Amino acid sequence: MSTIEIRDLTKNYGKTTALSNVSVTFKENCIYGLLGRNGAGKSTLLNIISGRTFADSGEVIIDGVNATGNDSALCKVHLMSEQLLYNPSLKVKDMFKTASFYYPDFDMEYAMKLCSEYELDTNRKLSKLSTGYRTIAKAVNALACGAPIVLFDEPVLGLDANHRDLFYKHVVNRYSERPATYVISTHLIEETAGIIERAVIIKKGEVLFDKDTDEIRSMGYSVSGKAADVDEFAKGKELMGGDALGGLKTLYVKGSLENADIPEGLSAEPMNLQNIFIQLTNS
Amino acid sequence: MANFDGEKPIYIQMAEWIEENILTGVFPEETQIPSTTEISAMYRINPATALKGVNILVDKEIIYKKRGLGMFVCSGAEQKIRSERKQEFCDKYIKSLISEATKLGITKNEIINMIEKGCDGNEHN
Structure with a gap:
């Protein structure tokens, strides 16, 4: 049971701003999606939370304690990073052993069980694994580590559809058995x-919003039909974007579809999470 | 297998999925239904979402919780769902049928004929 509070985090890489005054709270025992386009600052944020890199200014507070340079606070966090943070000459099972030194609640039996489900040979060296299997090894390590905060940075990179599906099942199962705060950074929005339960969307180093996914779904809807009719309907309404094809037009309108009075001849549909994400993060 | 990827909120889709299974007899009255943990693992949905879906049905007295045992279908649930669905039938099917028919220039009599034909076909089966 752990909470992460991020206050006014700013990070620059040379002249590039990776994060700009980011403040967001990850409440305990909730599965978060950290969504953003390439270069939005997702990995930077996760790296700062887990103490792998330092912010220029701002604070990361874990369970009320400033986590910067604080080992006991950082021990509550596990980062499954895109990079391999272990010595590549280690065997998979030795990576688990190493992890169990840092995470006293590491569940070795569970890790071995998952490996057999993925048909991952734990005697193989990390360097000898394919991209997909290296991801699986890191994902198993993260699921088994027992830390109250687990950050997944692109956890399904290089995984085939079957393995991705298996991973999602394991996330849900593990979370049901041993609730923890999960932050999953991914581009596969539809799948996740x-x-x-909640999505934090970041755009160009700033938090766009942090909302329940159900709430995000009701943020907008699409209206399509004859261009003139659609334009007439959209008058005075706030728009997220749109597409046109010949005389046909689709506009993405902000607001709830339930309260919208859609005129005859136009068709309206709710937008899914991915669609809303795309409209809101288009530059 | 159901797939909760429609445009409706997932907890509503899940509640509808359970109702559908009660209606078709997959979950008979006074029998146990799968736990939220089982449902969320099977369909890869957040356990909190699954719980939200279940709670809608508990509030509607479609299912009830037995402490320490799990969730069971209320007796009379099937009838309750059926009468609710009948009420929705007009909104959901008849209105959209008429709007589509109007678009295609199908007359009222033609619709009635089609429905009669469809109903007769079903009865023969």
Whole structure:
């Protein structure tokens, strides 16, 4: 049971701003989706939370304690990073052993069980694994570590559809058995939409919003039909974007579809999480 | 297998999925239904979402919780769902049928004929 509070975090890489005054709270025992386009600052944020890199200014507070340079606070966090943070000459099972030194609640039996489900040979060296299996090894390590905060940075990179599906099942199962705070950074929004309870969307180093996924779904809807009719309907309404094809037009309108009075001849549909994400993060 | 990827909120889809299974007899009255943990693992949905879906049905007295045992279908649930669905039938199917028919220039009599034909076909089966 752990909470992460991020206050006014700013990070620059040379002249590039990776994060700009980011403040967001990850409440305990909730599965978060951290969504953003390439270069939005997702990995930087996760790296700062887990103490792998330092912010220029701002604070990361874990369970009320400033986590910067604080080992006991950082021990509550596990980061499954895109990079391999272990010595590549280690065997998979030795990576688990190493992790169990840092995470006293590491569940070795569970890790071995998952490996057999993925048909991952734990005697193989990390350097000898394919991209997909290296991801699986890191994902198993993260699921088994027992830390109250687990950050997953692109956890399904290089995984085939079957393995991705298996991973989502394991996330849900593990979370049901041993609730923890999960932050999953991913581009596969459609696939993870059912799993995440809240989404934090970042755009160009700033938090766009932090909302329940159900709430995000009701943020907008699409209206399509004859261009003139659609334009007439959209008058005075706030728009997220749109598409046109010949005389046909689709506009993405902000607001709830339930309260919208859609005129005859136009068709309206709710937007899914991915669609809303795309409209809101288009530059 | 159901797939909760529609445009409706997932907890509503899940509640509808359970109702559908009660209606078709997959979950008979006074029998136990799968736990939220089982449902969320099977369909890869957040356990909190699954719980939200279940709670809708508990509030509607479609299912009830037995402490320490799990969730069971209320007796009379099937009838309750059926009468609710009948009420929705007009909104959901008849209105959209008429709007589509109007678009295609199908007359009222033609619709009635089609429905009669469809119903007769079903009865023969």
